[in-house]
Each structure stands twice: as structure tokens, then as C-alpha cells.
Amino acid sequence: MGTGKVFLVGAGPGDPGLLTVRARDLIAAAEVVVYDRLVSEEVLAHIPxxxxxxxxxxxxxxxxxxxxEINETLLNLALAGRDVVRLKGGDPLIFARGGEEAAFLARAGVEVEIIPGITAAQGGAASLGIPLTQRGVTRNLRYITGQCRSEDDIASYDWPSLADPDSTLCIYMGAATIARFAGRLMAAGRSPSTPVAAIAQATRPGQVSLTTTLEKLASDMGQSGLSAPVMFIIGEVVHFAAIHPDIAHDQISSPVVAAAE
Ligand SMILES: C[S@@+](CC[C@H](N)C(=O)[O-])C[C@H]1O[C@@H](n2cnc3c(N)ncnc32)[C@H](O)[C@@H]1O
Structure with missing residues (x-):
């Protein structure tokens, strides 16, 4: 029996309608699925x-x-001749250690195919109609991890750069650290009135969100009861949300009107 192949598949943020066609077809035909905590029940329901x-x-x-051990599990399944669907929430190569798994398997001579998924920032933004970039408003878009081991870790971020008012920040894994991130951003010069959207369980049946400002983010999060997984989107683009969030906070001023060209 030959060596099996590992398909590193992005499951998207939760809604199975956001799977790629390739992901949907692989899941529907899967014999072995190795999956992560963030893969939604609705996507898992498509496994035969x-x-x-x-x-x-x-x-x-x-x-x-x-x-x-996950790496070894994938390798052993492939060496046993099994084709494996390795299912990860969002995109498998964004804050998901998919790169490590793919490199490990490739070094061991196992064929790997990567199927990208819609990342949580995109799913969350789209669910509220927030354009992650907006002409004349945003010059860059950053995906940042909020998972920090220590204050030194947080201090090592390039805060002056992150405080650039023309940037959109999407913070992953930030539920526990968001108050410190907001404080650091304001200390580095980002305006306290910068709008923020926090979206929990994006694209899932239990999606809840709030919009607020950087200075009120910590207290609003504390009162909201939003629970992980949460995506934070920070930047002027939040003013352009086309769809009203579930919890409408009135701290945000009227939407900025973009100059038409
Ligand atoms: C380990 S990272 C995985 C990211 C994933 N690979 C992706 O591309 O979306 C986990 C973080 O992604 C975000 N996340 C994933 N799914 C989410 C969802 N449905 N709603 C909100 N945030 C989500 C949260 O910030 C969570 O803490």
C-alpha cells in the first residue's frame, strides 16, 4: 500500500456555506478527518x-x-496509506500552525495539498458589512495575534506602526489581552475615538457583536459577555459597516462620508 496524502483544508469561520468547493468536496468524500476545536459543528455535519x-x-x-503528536498522527495515518483531511478553522495557514504541519509532512516525504479557507477576519467583517480596506481611508491591513505570553511580549510589538491611523487591525486570539492592546495603541497615538467591532462566533448561529471605540473597548467587552472566539476589527473602516451589529452602541459618531472620485 502506498503512502496516503494529507489535505490541509481551511474550514472557514463556521458557516458551511463559506467553504470552498474544493473543501466541501474533500469533506464529503473523507475517510479520515483530523480536526481542530474551531471547526464548527455545522461544518463537521458534512463529514460522511x-x-x-x-x-x-x-x-x-x-x-x-x-x-x-498531531504531526505524528498525520504522518502515521499517511504512512498507513490513508488519505487524510486535516481540517482547521478559518485558513489553515493563518495563526493555525498549518505551515509547521505541512513542512513536517513534506520533510517526511508525504504529499500535502493546501486548500485555503476564509479567515475569521474576513468572515467577521463581511457579516457586518465592514470593508477591511476602503479607498482613501486604509493604506494597510494587519492580521495580529493577541496571544502574548508576557508584558515583554506585548512590549515587543511595533506600537507606533500599529497606531498608524490609516491601518485596519484585525486581532486574533485577543479576548484575554484586548484591554492591554487598546491601552498600548492609545499610548502610541491611536485616537481613543477609533471605532472597533468585536465579533464573537462570526458566521455561526450564535454570532454576537458590538461596536464601540478604542477607549471604551475594555469596559464594553467586560459588560458584553461576548465569549471566544472573538475577532476584533480596529480602524476607521468600522464606520462603513453596511449591516447593523446585534448590539448597537451609540458611542460611534456618524459614518465618515468618503469623497467620491
Ligand atoms: C488559532 S486562531 C485560528 C485562526 C484561523 N486559522 C483563521 O484563519 O481564522 C483562533 C482565533 O481566530 C479567531 N476566530 C476564529 N474563528 C472565529 C469566529 N467564527 N468568530 C470570531 N473569531 C474567530 C478568534 O480570534 C480566535 O481566537
Whole structure:
């Protein structure tokens, strides 16, 4: 029996309608699926009955299966001749350690195919109609991890650059650190009135969101009860939200009107 192939598949933010056609077809034909905590129940429901399901889900600060064991699991399945659908929330190469898994397998001689997914920033933004970039408003778009081990870790970010008023910041894994991030951004010069959207469970049946400002973000998050996974979108683009969030806060001023060219 030959070596199997590993398909590193992006499951998107939750709504199965946001799967790529390739991802949907691979899931529908899967015999072995190794999946993460962030893959939604709605996507898992598309796995055929009879497929082997291996949950290697990880939560912040709680890693039931270490990464090296996940790598070994994928390798052993492939060496046993099994084709494996390795399913990860969002995009498999954005804050998902997919690059490590792909490199490990490739070094071991296992064929890997990567199927991109819609990342949480895109899914969350689209759900509220927030354009992540807006002509004349945004010059850059950053995907940032909010997961920091220490104050030194937080201090090592390039805060003056992140405080650039022309940038949109999308913060992943930031639920525990967002108050410190907001403080650092304001200390580095980002305006306290900068609009922010926080979107929990984006594109899932339980989606909840709030819009606020940088200076009120910490207290509004504390009162909101929003629970992980949460995506934070910080920047003037939030003014352009085309769809009203579930929790409408009135701290945000009237939308900026972009000059037509
Ligand atoms: C380990 S990262 C995985 C990111 C994923 N690979 C992606 O491309 O979206 C986990 C973080 O992604 C964000 N996230 C993932 N799915 C989400 C969702 N449905 N709603 C809001 N945030 C989500 C949260 O910030 C969460 O803490």
C-alpha cells in the first residue's frame, strides 16, 4: 500500500456555506478527518457517516494534544496509506500552525495539498458589512495575534506602526489581552475615538457583536459577555459597516462620508 496524502483544508469561520468547493468536496468524500476545536459543528455535519474522526482540538493555554503528536498522527495515518483531511478553522495557514504541519509532512516525504479557507477576519467583517480596506481611508491591513505570553511580549510589538491611523487591525486570539492592546495603541497615538467591532462566533448561529471605540473597548467587552472566539476589527473602516451589529452602541459618531472620485 502506498503512502496516503494529507489535505490541509481551511474550514472557514463556521458557516458551511463559506467553504470552498474544493473543501466541501474533500469533506464529503473523507475517510479520515483530523480536526481542530474551531471547526464548527455545522461544518463537521458534512463529514460522511462512517468516516474516522480524530479531534485534536486545542484551547488557549490548554493543549490536550501537543503539536508534535498531531504531526505524528498525520504522518502515521499517511504512512498507513490513508488519505487524510486535516481540517482547521478559518485558513489553515493563518495563526493555525498549518505551515509547521505541512513542512513536517513534506520533510517526511508525504504529499500535502493546501486548500485555503476564509479567515475569521474576513468572515467577521463581511457579516457586518465592514470593508477591511476602503479607498482613501486604509493604506494597510494587519492580521495580529493577541496571544502574548508576557508584558515583554506585548512590549515587543511595533506600537507606533500599529497606531498608524490609516491601518485596519484585525486581532486574533485577543479576548484575554484586548484591554492591554487598546491601552498600548492609545499610548502610541491611536485616537481613543477609533471605532472597533468585536465579533464573537462570526458566521455561526450564535454570532454576537458590538461596536464601540478604542477607549471604551475594555469596559464594553467586560459588560458584553461576548465569549471566544472573538475577532476584533480596529480602524476607521468600522464606520462603513453596511449591516447593523446585534448590539448597537451609540458611542460611534456618524459614518465618515468618503469623497467620491
Ligand atoms: C488559532 S486562531 C485560528 C485562526 C484561523 N486559522 C483563521 O484563519 O481564522 C483562533 C482565533 O481566530 C479567531 N476566530 C476564529 N474563528 C472565529 C469566529 N467564527 N468568530 C470570531 N473569531 C474567530 C478568534 O480570534 C480566535 O481566537
Amino acid at each position: 457517516t462512517g468516516a474516522s474522526l480524530i479531534n485534536v482540538g486545542k484551547a488557549a493555554g490548554f493543549h490536550p494534544i501537543p503539536q508534535h
